[in-house]
Amino acid sequence: YSDHISFPVVMKSESEEEDKKGEDETINDATALWTLPRTEIKDEEYKEFYKHIAHDFEDPLTWSHNKVEGKLDYTSLLYIPKRAPFDLYNREAPRGLKLYVQRVFIMDDAEQFLPLYLRFTKGVIDSNDLSLNVSREILQNDSTVESIRTAMTKRVLDMLSKLAKKDADQYQSFWNEFGTVLKEGPAEDFSNKEKIAGLLRFASTHTGEETQNVSLDDYISRMKEGQKKIYYITADNFVAAKSSPHLEVFRKKGIEVLILSDRIDEWMMGYLNEYDSKQFQDVARGDLDLGEVETEEDKRQQEEAAKEHKELTERIKKALEESVQEVRVTNRLTDSPACLVTGEFDMGAQMKKIMEAAGQAVPDSKPIFEINVDHPLVQRLESEQGDERFSELSAVLFDQATLASGEQLKDPGAYVSRLNRLLLELAN
CATH class of the missing domain: 3.30.230.80 (Ribosomal Protein S5; domain 2)
Structure with a gap:
């Protein structure tokens, strides 16, 4: 308690040596x-x-x-x-x-x-x-x-x-040790949110590596001409996020996407709305806005495809009405047949798991089901006349999209049974 007081503190020595016992002894350093x-x-x-x-x-x-x-x-x-x-x-x-x-x-x-x-x-x-x-x-x-x-x-x-x-x-060493704790900052310190955001580091499709070493300033410096948003994706782990079908159109357009796989990430992004006047967008949530990177031709083709395949989306919606809130033609996919999209104001998968782990009630919400009408499987589905088989194929596509998004199936046994029936048909 007295080590750094500026004047010396002197006490009688308690030394066991006879010649020093009882002598005055300075017990503090007297320097701070x-x-x-x-x-x-x-x-x-x-x-x-x-x-x-x-x-x-x-x-x-x-x-x-x-x-x-x-x-x-x-x-x-x-x-x-x-x-x-x-x-x-x-x-x-x-x-x-x-x-x-x-x-x-x-x-x-x-x-x-x-x-x-x-x-x-x-x-x-x-x-x-x-x-x-x-x-x-x-x-x-x-x-x-x-x-x-x-x-x-x-x-x-x-x-x-x-x-x-x-x-x-050196900063990377710091981030590897303390980065997850710093991610608590945007929610706890509104006045310093921009400064904290500048210190955050992420994995990214630019590097393709799991190491979180990309800053938001790095990302902005590489933004495509006409790009106005910072795109990101969240998942339970890096591999699931990196292989997500939601990234397909971004690879095609050469747009970088931040990959967020820490458990805290979705919660953090709920408080981090923008950086350097650029808004964040979850690529798996709501309507996908690619800004000026998406050409007028792209938008026209999207609108025409939605009109042309309206009957298909309505049939799928009827077949999956217990599982989806909406079925629509996608502008996200280039290779996969379908994907699940979280509603603009719905809770994401990561947050649901955090709430479940904490024993809290999770609000019930259904995903949006997007289909790629250029994919052979979707084209095969569209040609199917039998209602029962159509429902069966729609359910398989939905379950596959659920697995691709990193979520668990509500009824894995039903999925396996459907898949086995389809495999037997092919074998015959």
Whole structure:
């Protein structure tokens, strides 16, 4: 508690050596590293101090030392660790900065000075504006603390932005360890949403790799002429997202799509509406708007196909009326016969699973079923006259589209039975 007080604290020695017993002994260092000018502190001293306060055996990734004077008077020394602690994803675990008031240690884990999504940050804050008898309850309702919290949040985000620009490899190391926690930011910190978005990293069809190393600025720099939206897809895992039929038209047009496969991603995107004045669009949700990348000829062909095959879509809708809210001709597919689309305001598959895991009721919603009328299977279906066989083939296409979207079938046994009947017919 007294290690960093500026004057020496002296006590009688309790040494077992007879010649030293009872002698006066200074028990504190009487120096506080964070109070010294930055020019007087070596990098090794910063690193050693980090290990002391964080109980870490590794050096920090980066740090920021700052003194504020004026309306508020405080000093902060903040560190970003290299490795994530084992309890990083436990939002209830103790976390926060070491709080000093006028160099007197007040408490560990003062969580009021940083938002929860920055809980990986370690460091010290020393304020001259708080009372020495301050408690956690007082901190929660103190306007000074709120002002410091705003400044500390900005400082950590600036520190990360600087690291990303200065050393992409080091920032990638940070992202691999703490990226999932940073994704909590857009929902928790509206005022810094744009800044947080700039720090996010994603997998992408541009690289085709699972590594999340594409920034939104990278994506925007590669946008096609006439493209006005940032496209993304969510799925339970990278392989399912990468092989999704929803990406077919984007490959054909050469449009990059962000691949989101972390469990938190769909929830995060519910709060992240735009970046750099460009809206996000889930490629598997609602009507697909390709902007000016889609030519007038494309749009005309789409409208003509919808009119020409109206009877087919109505027959499929009748056959699958218990399972779908709408059947329509697609502008998403080039190779697959059909796909499922989530309604504009319906809950996605990831969010449903999160709610189910939490024991919450999931609202019932039916998908939109889109068909590719240029596909041989759909053309074969259109030529089918028998109602029973038409319903059977429609159900098989629907179940296949369900599997391709990464969801589970409600009745796998029925799907297997239908498939077996079709295979037997082919064999005969």
